[in-house]
Structures are given as C-alpha cells and as structure tokens.
Amino acid sequence: MTPVRNMIKPAGLLGLGLGEANAGAVTIWLRGDGKSMWFGLLGPLSVREGDRVLPLGGPKRRALLAALLLQANRPVSLSGLQSAMWGEEPPATAVASLYNHVGRLRRALGAEGTSRLSSTPHGLLLRVAEGELDVQEFTALLARAHAARVRRGWQDVSRHTSAALALWRGQPLSDLPELHALEVEVRHLCQTHLQALEWYFEAELQLGRHVEVIPELGRWAGRHRLHEALHVLLITALYRSGRQAEALEAFETVRTALAEELGVDPGAALRHVHLRVLTADPLIVGRSTAADETAPGALALTARSGVSLTIPAAVGAGGTEETSAQPEPGRQHTVPVPAQLPAETPLFTGRQSELRRLCKVLEQAANGDGPHVVTVTGMGGVGKSALAVHAAHLLRDRFPDGQLHLDLRGFGASAPRETHEVLASLLADLHTATSSASVRLLPDHTDDRAALLRTVLADRRILLVLDNARDSAQVLPLLPGTGACAVIVTSRNTLTDLPTAEHLPLAPMDIEEQRALLTALCGSDRVDQDLDGALRILAACAGLPLALRIIGARLAARPAWPLATLADRLAPDGPGRLTALAAGQLEVRATFASSYLALRDSDQHTEREAARAFRLVGLWSGQVLSPGPAAAMFDRTPDEAERLLERLVDSHLLESPAPLRYRLHDLLAEYAAERAHADETAQEREAALLRLCVWYALAVESTRTILRETGQLPPRLNQAPPAPLPIFADETRTLAWCRQELTNIGEAIRQAGQGPRPDLAWRLAVWLFGYMRTSWWAGQGEDFLDQALRIADQHHDRLGRGWLLRYLGITHGMARRLDKCVQALQDALALFDDPESKASIHCNLSVAHTAAGQADQALVHARAAFDLHRQAGSAPRLTALVVSSMADALRTAGRHTEAEDHYEAALALWRERGDANSTAITLSNLGDVMRGLGRHQDAFAALYEAQDIFERIGNISAMADNLITMARTHADFSEWPQARIRVLQAIDLAERHHLGPWLSEAHEVLTTIESAHAAES
Structure with missing residues (x-):
C-alpha cells in the first residue's frame, strides 16, 4: 500500500493537500470549556487536544488506541484488543499487560480519559463525539457523495469527495510497525480511499474538467497500476482532450501490467473504452446522456433483454418425460430468458469482503474465463442464501442467457430433491415451448440428462444458483462442463470435493456488521437511544443474521418497545433465546433443527454418531474441546472422536478455531443442550459428563510427573482413565497444556459439584496447583480452590476441605496475605491426624511466619515439622521442604551461617528431584x-x-x-x-x-x- 503524498487540485478549489497540516480540515467538536479533541487514523495515528499533540507511548498502546478508534463508540472485546496488539498468539501475560496499557492510555487522554474509555460487559468502549474522528468524517462525506452520485448531482459528488480526500494524510496507521489484526481495517480504508478517488475523478469528467484532472489522475493511475477503474477514467480523459495516441498508450500500459503481474487480460470496462477509442466513438467525447449509463463517457455495457436459444436434439435412448416442443427444421426456437432469482433480502448489509470475492468469480466467468463454481458454506442462519442472491442480482446483466435458481432442499422438513428430477426441471426451464410442435423426450438415465445439460450450457452465459445443497453428489451432475456459465452453490456442508478452488466459508458477522444490520432494520435513532439494549441484543444474537432479522421484525411490529425490553427476553435468565428468536415463519430453532435432524435421522451410522456427539458437546457448552477429552465424553477412541468432530465441522454445527480444537457457536450451544435433554436419557447425560470430569481429573493429576510438587502429594484417584491421557514430554509443554485447558478444568470443577462425584472438584483444584505455583498471580487457581471449597463444604467432605485449605493458605502466602495464610493453614492442621500431613502444614506455617518477619514463631513451626518428619519417616520431597523451611527461619533470625548450610542441603535435594x-x-x-x-x-x-x-x-x-x-x-x-x-x-x-x-x-x-x-x- 503506497503512502499518499501528492495533492489533488480540482478546478474551482484551493487544492486538497494531504499532508499533516490537513488534520485541521476535520470539523472539530467544541466542548463547553472551549477545548477540542481530534483523533486521526488516516495517516500516522495522531491525537490532538486544541493545538497540543498528545503523547501516546509505544507501539502496543498506539495499537490499542487504533483498535478502539476503529470501533469508536462500540465495545471491543478483550480478545479483539489482544489480537490487535500481539496478533494470533498473545503472550501469557497479555491480559494483565492489556489492562496496564489501558490505564496508561486513560492517563494519556488527560482529564477526559476515564469518561472516554470505559469497560462494558462486552469489552472496552472509547467514546468519540461527532467531528472528533477523521474516519467518521471521511465515511460521512463519502456517504453524501454516494447519494449525490445516485441522483447524478456531479457538483455535489466533486465537493464531498474533495472534502473527504482532504482528510487523507497518508497510509492509515503508517507509524505502527506491526498491524496484526488491524491490517484488514487498514486495507479497507485504503480501498475506500480509492473509491473516493474514483468518484472524484468521475465527477470531474462528468463536469467537463477532463483537461484539468489529467496530471493528477495520471499520477494516481501510475501508483495503482492494476486498478482498472482509474485507468478507464484516465483513458477517457486523454481521449476527450484530443490525445488519442496517449489514450491508446495508457491502455497498452495497463494491459501489459495485468498480463505480467496477474496473468490476466483487461476487464470488460477497459476493453470497452479501448474499443471506443479505436473506433472514435462519439459517445466517449462528450457527457453521457443515456439513462442506463452511469460511468463517464458511456463506459457501461448495455445488457441484452433477450436471446435466441436453440436446444440440440437429445442423444441416446428416448425416455418417458416430456421436454419442450422441437423447432421446425432450419429454424431456431426463440425462447424467453429465464429470470428465476428470488427477491433480494431487504436491507442487505455487510459481507463486503465476501461479496467482492463472490462477484470477482462471477465476473471472471462472465468474461469468458469459465465456467466457474463457487461454494458458499456456513451454519444455518448465517446468511448464505442472502449473499448468493444479492451477488446474483448485482451481476445478472452479465449473464444475458438467463439466471436459474433451484432450492435443492438439502436441509429441511422435506426430503432433498432428486438429481434426476432437478435435471428435468433445468432442461425444461432452458427450453420452454412457445409454439406447438412435436414432443422431444428426455433421456431415462441421470447421466444422459447431465450430459444433455452440459451440451445446452456449453455456449451460453447463464448463472445458476443452487441453494441449500445436501452434498456434492447432489450438485455434480448439475454443473456445466465448458462455456461462460457461473454456478453459486450454498450448503451447510463444506463440499470440499466439488471441482472448484473457490470455497467461500461464511462466519458469523463481526460486531460492526451486526450493528449496521440492526441499525438498518430498526433505525439509527432507536439504536442510539438505547445503546446498551442494542449491545445486549447483538451479544444474544451472536453474529447470526437470521437472528438479527427476526429481532428486526419483532421490533418493527412493536414500535413502542425500547430495545431493552427485547434484550431482557433474550437474557440467560429470560424465557430462552431460541424461544424469543422467532417471528412468523422465521425461527432460529427450526433452522438449526434442519441441520441436526438431517444427521440424527440419517441412514448412515456415522452421521447418527455425529448427531449424538453434537448433543453431548452441548452439555459442555461454551468450552473448547480437543479429541482427547471428547473421546472420554463420547466413550469412543480419540481417532473416532476426531472424525465425529470434523464431521460436525463439515456440517457447520461446530467451529474449529484452531487445529484439533472445537467449540459450539453460542446459539448452537443452547440448541445442542436442548437436544441433549430431549434425545439423551438422564443416565446417559450424567455418564458422559462423569467420564469427562474423570478424564480431566486424571490428566491434571498426571502433570505431577513433570511439574513436581513440593511437600506431600495429594491422594491419587486410582481409577482407570475413560480415554487415553495426554503424554507430557517436558515442563514447558505441560505448562502450555494446563494454560490451554484452564477453562475446561474450571468447567469440570463446576460440573463435578453437580454430579455424582463431587470429590472430583477438590481433586482437580489441588492437583492443578503444580501449574498454579508459577501462575498464581493470574487469580484463576485461587478461584478454582474457592469454588471447590464451597463444594466440599456442601458435601461435608473433611478430606477435600483439608487439602483445599492447605493450598488456599499457600496461595494467600504467595500473595503476601499472611494473616489469611496462617488462618487457612491452622484450619487445615486441625483436619489432619497423620504426622506427614501435619509436618507439611507446619513447614508452610514456618514459611508464612518467616515472610512476616516473625523469626521465633517460624523456628517453632520448623522444629515441629522436623520432629514430625522424623516420626513419620516421610518421603524425600518432604525432607527438602522441611530443610528449606528451617533455612528460611534461620535466615529471618539472622543466623546466616546456619541458614547457608540448610539452603545448600535443600538445594541438593531440589536439584535431585528436578523441581525447577x-x-x-x-x-x-x-x-x-x-x-x-x-x-x-x-x-x-x-x-x-x-x-x-x-x-x-x-x-x-x-x-x-x-x-x-x-x-x-x-x-x-x-x-x-x-x-x-x-x-x-x-x-x-x-x-x-x-x-x-x-x-x-x-x-x-x-x-x-x-x-x-x-x-x-
């Protein structure tokens, strides 16, 4: 991306300098105290208060601010901010570091820092008023330019785009060395800048200022050698200025660049303007007056309204099904062009990146580089059909031989359509009779019908939309073999075996797209009046367009309702989101059901197994699973579990955020839990959860072989694992596994407390302490211990309570909460009778008093531990702990020579054990x-x-x-x-x-x- 430095000088204006000084071109919002704040993203990141440039700190804090400004007045999740600052692999300390940077950013923003930057349930939110952010001004000006362009008000288009371009100070965020997740936003802004340039130069040509814009237009076209729209405008301006040879040279320059760098020929618009220059087309000289032409110089192609279509005679044995009447010999049979596209989804919003990819494929096919097949896949309700139909409508004029649409009913209440019958329907649509004639019969065999369809499509430019396909077998016979046709296939399965390299997976909408859609559905005033309710609705809908459209329909039918009223009905403690997300024939639950029931009621055993896996995962909703624990839950081998999970990913009933990691979409998790309670018995649900909790308890327990515990070890579970446990090669990988599985371990503690084995809760918490010794400061380990202690208290578990108090005491000690440490350890001491346990607790009490500077009490407990240790004949690990605690007490008492001897002895014991x-x-x-x-x-x-x-x-x-x-x-x-x-x-x-x-x-x-x-x- 090339930084912008030159000046645009339209006629009648002073010029649009794009340097740093043009930050002042922004409309400044004035506060009551007369000061002003301005945020600039269209160039190096800049913040000004009045005439003063605020210092922002290093790259991480600047990336944080940039991420917040790009979502100004909308909450940004902590994970999104971490991605912007560190990329896909943030460090273990990312959360703590993020909050530290947030605090410093608040201070950098001065007195307003706290009011501007605040935490919400959905993330951090930076408040920016109207006129304070250059991107908002830029976008608003382009919106006005677009509206003026639609009504052909070229003076207004020029004025608004000029003002927008004046805000551009160079490549956005050019001062950030690493953009990470912000790179997509920067690319979008650069593309929007190019759009502004196109509209500005287009308006200047429409206003007859072709001579004046040639120098600047030539510079921009030179910078963007592959951007065909700018070259179309340049060629038009040159020709209108009487410079035909230079216009032809400009075409040759871009043609060569496209061929050398991309290996493609110029697009239709470039070829069209080139032809008009060669033929001295008079329309290119003056302004366009044709009603159907919007580009300067009549550059748009005019679509045909109808074509003449000849269907060749069928080859092979006759059949029993009728097709169209056969034309008379020597005459072509003129037929109406099929135009079967359904109506567009009202207020189609977002999906701009996916839409561009899809339209690019269709354009390539329409230009003769076909046929092309593109699959649009995703979970039910994610907007596949809406995107396909919207793209088809945008480019329907590029397929003058017709547009066909078929619902293959791959998922739904009725059975999928048979390919044999679909082929008959397609051939009939392409050969509708318009006069009486003899009847031509279709072939009996499906393969013969597919061959006939390929023959019919061979020389046509036809767009086929095959909606809601079940699998590739249903689609393959319907595809053209040659020609300039294009096919869009939508499916809830991935269809990776279709013969195409164009697979377009559709994920749930991001927060910006969701808000834009909600605003379009119920109005910006309604959203702005209840921003909190709007954010709660967006969180409940979890990025699913179907859910948002249902919300829009319900709000439209209830104009008196504030958004908060409906948000309350979508809350976890409400009647249930899936119940609330229904309006007329639109229902999220029914959409999910069609995907699930297709697996559950399948004739294939593997698909029925996948349906069972789906509902069992619903019992563990909100967590990310890998094949190992899933194998325990499913009572299958890890290889079988992985195949089932991947099958659910292929069906878009499960997401895979990382290799061999799987999770349910938020709304699908609620549906999966419903199916688990409907289709699994209480005994089966309990058994599945118990297997998973036992697996995690044994896995965490096995980390002790690498993360060596100090002191006495907790009692073993002594139970066979329900599935193979992970193998820990070294300490680093063991710590990484614990870190990755922390959320699941917390869920296992919670589930254990509600199941038949509440003892698993305290076992999980105390065995995890090997990891928590190095990461206790994050607070999760202490939360787990507290949660497990409440469970042990509820079930009057003396043993569990004793072990949990021991580790809580140690945790309090590491956090320097010494009074709580001593109290917890004293409470634990009263719950144990064996000498080894008491010795270990006395050691920890000695360490606590040492940290408090209480040398006498530290020595008392150290000696008690030493006596009990000799009495019990405890394991070497306790010997090391006893010797260490004695050394600590002696050091606190100032007896350094004795302390050195004890530390040297303890050091040898710890090194021997490999306890780092x-x-x-x-x-x-x-x-x-x-x-x-x-x-x-x-x-x-x-x-x-x-x-x-x-x-x-x-x-x-x-x-x-x-x-x-x-x-x-x-x-x-x-x-x-x-x-x-x-x-x-x-x-x-x-x-x-x-x-x-x-x-x-x-x-x-x-x-x-x-x-x-x-x-x-």
Whole structure:
C-alpha cells in the first residue's frame, strides 16, 4: 500500500493537500470549556487536544488506541484488543499487560480519559463525539457523495469527495510497525480511499474538467497500476482532450501490467473504452446522456433483454418425460430468458469482503474465463442464501442467457430433491415451448440428462444458483462442463470435493456488521437511544443474521418497545433465546433443527454418531474441546472422536478455531443442550459428563510427573482413565497444556459439584496447583480452590476441605496475605491426624511466619515439622521442604551461617528431584544469605541462576521478588547504578502484571536506595 503524498487540485478549489497540516480540515467538536479533541487514523495515528499533540507511548498502546478508534463508540472485546496488539498468539501475560496499557492510555487522554474509555460487559468502549474522528468524517462525506452520485448531482459528488480526500494524510496507521489484526481495517480504508478517488475523478469528467484532472489522475493511475477503474477514467480523459495516441498508450500500459503481474487480460470496462477509442466513438467525447449509463463517457455495457436459444436434439435412448416442443427444421426456437432469482433480502448489509470475492468469480466467468463454481458454506442462519442472491442480482446483466435458481432442499422438513428430477426441471426451464410442435423426450438415465445439460450450457452465459445443497453428489451432475456459465452453490456442508478452488466459508458477522444490520432494520435513532439494549441484543444474537432479522421484525411490529425490553427476553435468565428468536415463519430453532435432524435421522451410522456427539458437546457448552477429552465424553477412541468432530465441522454445527480444537457457536450451544435433554436419557447425560470430569481429573493429576510438587502429594484417584491421557514430554509443554485447558478444568470443577462425584472438584483444584505455583498471580487457581471449597463444604467432605485449605493458605502466602495464610493453614492442621500431613502444614506455617518477619514463631513451626518428619519417616520431597523451611527461619533470625548450610542441603535435594521452581526459590534465598555474609560473587551467582530459571518457567512474581533481592544486594555493596536498574525492572514488571505487594515493596526499596546513596555521597 503506497503512502499518499501528492495533492489533488480540482478546478474551482484551493487544492486538497494531504499532508499533516490537513488534520485541521476535520470539523472539530467544541466542548463547553472551549477545548477540542481530534483523533486521526488516516495517516500516522495522531491525537490532538486544541493545538497540543498528545503523547501516546509505544507501539502496543498506539495499537490499542487504533483498535478502539476503529470501533469508536462500540465495545471491543478483550480478545479483539489482544489480537490487535500481539496478533494470533498473545503472550501469557497479555491480559494483565492489556489492562496496564489501558490505564496508561486513560492517563494519556488527560482529564477526559476515564469518561472516554470505559469497560462494558462486552469489552472496552472509547467514546468519540461527532467531528472528533477523521474516519467518521471521511465515511460521512463519502456517504453524501454516494447519494449525490445516485441522483447524478456531479457538483455535489466533486465537493464531498474533495472534502473527504482532504482528510487523507497518508497510509492509515503508517507509524505502527506491526498491524496484526488491524491490517484488514487498514486495507479497507485504503480501498475506500480509492473509491473516493474514483468518484472524484468521475465527477470531474462528468463536469467537463477532463483537461484539468489529467496530471493528477495520471499520477494516481501510475501508483495503482492494476486498478482498472482509474485507468478507464484516465483513458477517457486523454481521449476527450484530443490525445488519442496517449489514450491508446495508457491502455497498452495497463494491459501489459495485468498480463505480467496477474496473468490476466483487461476487464470488460477497459476493453470497452479501448474499443471506443479505436473506433472514435462519439459517445466517449462528450457527457453521457443515456439513462442506463452511469460511468463517464458511456463506459457501461448495455445488457441484452433477450436471446435466441436453440436446444440440440437429445442423444441416446428416448425416455418417458416430456421436454419442450422441437423447432421446425432450419429454424431456431426463440425462447424467453429465464429470470428465476428470488427477491433480494431487504436491507442487505455487510459481507463486503465476501461479496467482492463472490462477484470477482462471477465476473471472471462472465468474461469468458469459465465456467466457474463457487461454494458458499456456513451454519444455518448465517446468511448464505442472502449473499448468493444479492451477488446474483448485482451481476445478472452479465449473464444475458438467463439466471436459474433451484432450492435443492438439502436441509429441511422435506426430503432433498432428486438429481434426476432437478435435471428435468433445468432442461425444461432452458427450453420452454412457445409454439406447438412435436414432443422431444428426455433421456431415462441421470447421466444422459447431465450430459444433455452440459451440451445446452456449453455456449451460453447463464448463472445458476443452487441453494441449500445436501452434498456434492447432489450438485455434480448439475454443473456445466465448458462455456461462460457461473454456478453459486450454498450448503451447510463444506463440499470440499466439488471441482472448484473457490470455497467461500461464511462466519458469523463481526460486531460492526451486526450493528449496521440492526441499525438498518430498526433505525439509527432507536439504536442510539438505547445503546446498551442494542449491545445486549447483538451479544444474544451472536453474529447470526437470521437472528438479527427476526429481532428486526419483532421490533418493527412493536414500535413502542425500547430495545431493552427485547434484550431482557433474550437474557440467560429470560424465557430462552431460541424461544424469543422467532417471528412468523422465521425461527432460529427450526433452522438449526434442519441441520441436526438431517444427521440424527440419517441412514448412515456415522452421521447418527455425529448427531449424538453434537448433543453431548452441548452439555459442555461454551468450552473448547480437543479429541482427547471428547473421546472420554463420547466413550469412543480419540481417532473416532476426531472424525465425529470434523464431521460436525463439515456440517457447520461446530467451529474449529484452531487445529484439533472445537467449540459450539453460542446459539448452537443452547440448541445442542436442548437436544441433549430431549434425545439423551438422564443416565446417559450424567455418564458422559462423569467420564469427562474423570478424564480431566486424571490428566491434571498426571502433570505431577513433570511439574513436581513440593511437600506431600495429594491422594491419587486410582481409577482407570475413560480415554487415553495426554503424554507430557517436558515442563514447558505441560505448562502450555494446563494454560490451554484452564477453562475446561474450571468447567469440570463446576460440573463435578453437580454430579455424582463431587470429590472430583477438590481433586482437580489441588492437583492443578503444580501449574498454579508459577501462575498464581493470574487469580484463576485461587478461584478454582474457592469454588471447590464451597463444594466440599456442601458435601461435608473433611478430606477435600483439608487439602483445599492447605493450598488456599499457600496461595494467600504467595500473595503476601499472611494473616489469611496462617488462618487457612491452622484450619487445615486441625483436619489432619497423620504426622506427614501435619509436618507439611507446619513447614508452610514456618514459611508464612518467616515472610512476616516473625523469626521465633517460624523456628517453632520448623522444629515441629522436623520432629514430625522424623516420626513419620516421610518421603524425600518432604525432607527438602522441611530443610528449606528451617533455612528460611534461620535466615529471618539472622543466623546466616546456619541458614547457608540448610539452603545448600535443600538445594541438593531440589536439584535431585528436578523441581525447577523450588530450586530457583532456594537459590534466591541463598543469594540473600550470601548478601548478609558479605560474599558478593557467591550472592550474584545464586541470584542470576534463580532469575534464569524463573524466566524460563514464567514465574512472574518470583522474578519481581528476585530482582528486589538483587537490588538490595547491589546496594549493600554500594553499586548504586546497578541497584537502581534492578529495582526499576522490578517496578516495571510489577506494574505490567498488577503485582501490588511487590510494587509497594519495590518502591520502598527504591526510596531506601536513593536515600542511602545520597547519604554516602
């Protein structure tokens, strides 16, 4: 994409300079205090308050602001913001970092930051008033230009496009090094800019200013060597200016560029204007006056109103079905052109990218580069038929031999149409008799009919819309073999085996398209008056056009209803969305049912199995599953589960957001749950959920082989897995699996609490602690422990309550909530009778008192743990924990030499066990002891090794803590610059990850370091 630097100078205007200074061309919204705010996206990202340019910070914060401005006054989901800032693979710390950037962005926006940027249930929303955002001004001006163009008001078209182009300062967001998810929006803005240029130059030609625009038009055409519309306008302007040779040279230039770079010939419009230049067509010289021509110089092709069609005699054996009358020898049989396209969907909105792709294929076929087949696939209600019919209407004039439309009834209450009968219908439509003559019989065999259809279509330009196809077998015999025909096939199945490279999958609408459609259906005033209700409706409809059109119909029939009234009926605690999403013959539930019932009632065992898989997944709605846990739920092998899941993806009853990851669309999840309760017994539902919860419990338990636990291990489940468990190769992959499955583990805890095995809830929560030791600061692990504790309390589970309190106590301790830590551990101590459990809890109590600086109590608990440990003869892992807790207590008491001996012993035990996290913690504490002993080299050797391990395993809080220890150590040796660097690193880390206690401690250390440095100086 080429940055824009030149000036457009239309006649009668001062010029449209596109430099930075033109930011002032925006209509500024004035507040009561006389200040103004302006946001600029059409060029480098810029924010001004009055005459002052606001500093925005680094690329991530600028990407955040850009993503919010591109959806101004609409909420943007956190996942959407993360994609804009980091792409498809955000780091594990993305959420915390995002909130940190949001806070800084609020501050950058000044006093208005909090009121402008706010959180909503659907994401973050940036409020922008009218006249404050250049993109909104640009779009509004283009809308006025479009309206003027429709009524052929060329002066207004020129004026509005000139004003729009004055806002353009260069390529949008050119200052962002990586656009990530914003690249699509930038491309859209660049395409819109090209549209504005086209309309501006078109208006200038219509106004007779062809001589004046040639220099600027030539520059733009040169920059966009493959943009045919600009070259059509340039050739027209040159010819009208008496420069025929240059016009022909301009055509040759673009023809060569298209051939060399794309391997294609010029399109119809270029060929048409070229022909008119060659033939000195007088229409190209003056203004166009024909009513059916809208382009300058009469560049539009005139469609034929009818054609003469001859049907060749059938080949092969005769049949029993009649077709049309046979024409007399030597005469062609003139027939009316079929025009079977159904009426367009009212207020068709959105889908511009898909529409362009679809129209491009149809154009290629109409230009003789055919035949072309394009499939439009997606879930029921996503708008496949509406898109196909809309595109067919747009280009129907390019297929003068007719447009045919057939509903193949692949999904619905009635049986799919037989190909044999469909072929008869098509041939009859193409050969309707207009005079009496002898009867020609159709062939008996389907293959012969398909061959006859290919013969009839061979030399025609016909558009076929084959709607609602069941599978490829239903479609293949209906396809043309040669010629310039085009075929659009819509289906809820993927149809990947059709002979075409043009597959257009249709996903649910994005938030911008949804809002545009809702606004078109019920009016912008109604939406603006109740924006909250509108957003709730959009969330409930989940991007499904059918659902939105039902909402539009219901609102149209109830003009007195505010949007909030209907939004309440769509809420989770309402009567149910699927019940509310019905209006007349439009019903979301019925649409979903036609897809599901086609599988459930199929003659094929695999499809019936897929229907069962669909309703079972509905019991786990809202979560992303992989084949492993799905195999447990389905009671099948992982390979069988994967095939069933992929079959559901092919039927668009399931989404696959990543390889071998599957989820239900929001509305389909509700329908799948309905089918599970209707078509599965209570025993079958309970058994499926139990298998899945057991699988997750055993999978999480098996992570212990890699994520080695400190201290005493929780009791094993000792149960065979219902499906093969994941194999964990190393610590990194194990942590990645836990991170990926966290949401499912949380759902398993919830489901276990409602099922026959509530003990699975606490087992899942306590075994997950191996992962949570390195990621506790995110808060999810603590939430799971709290949830499991409530379940254990409800079922009076003493064992579960004891283990959960132990881990909650440790979690409180890591978060520096020491009073809560001690209380939870004391409560847990009362629930255990065995010496090993008590020893482990005393160790943790010792660590808690150490952190609180209570050396005496820390030593009391450390000695109690040591005595109980000897009494129990516990496992080596508990030995390491006991020795570590004694070392911590001695360090707190200032007995550094004794502490060093214990740390060295504990370090050897942790290294032997391969426990990376405990090894690093011990190294960090040993480094602090070496600081106290004045051993500079030994201290930093231990601290640097600890930091490397923490970084590798991603223990953010421990990294911050270790940096603070490093800062203190540098300060003790009067290394003031290094001390300051380390403490500032700790502050940055704590700010980015919202580590409150470490942030406070780091600031205190910074103050101490600066005071000590000043005193020493």
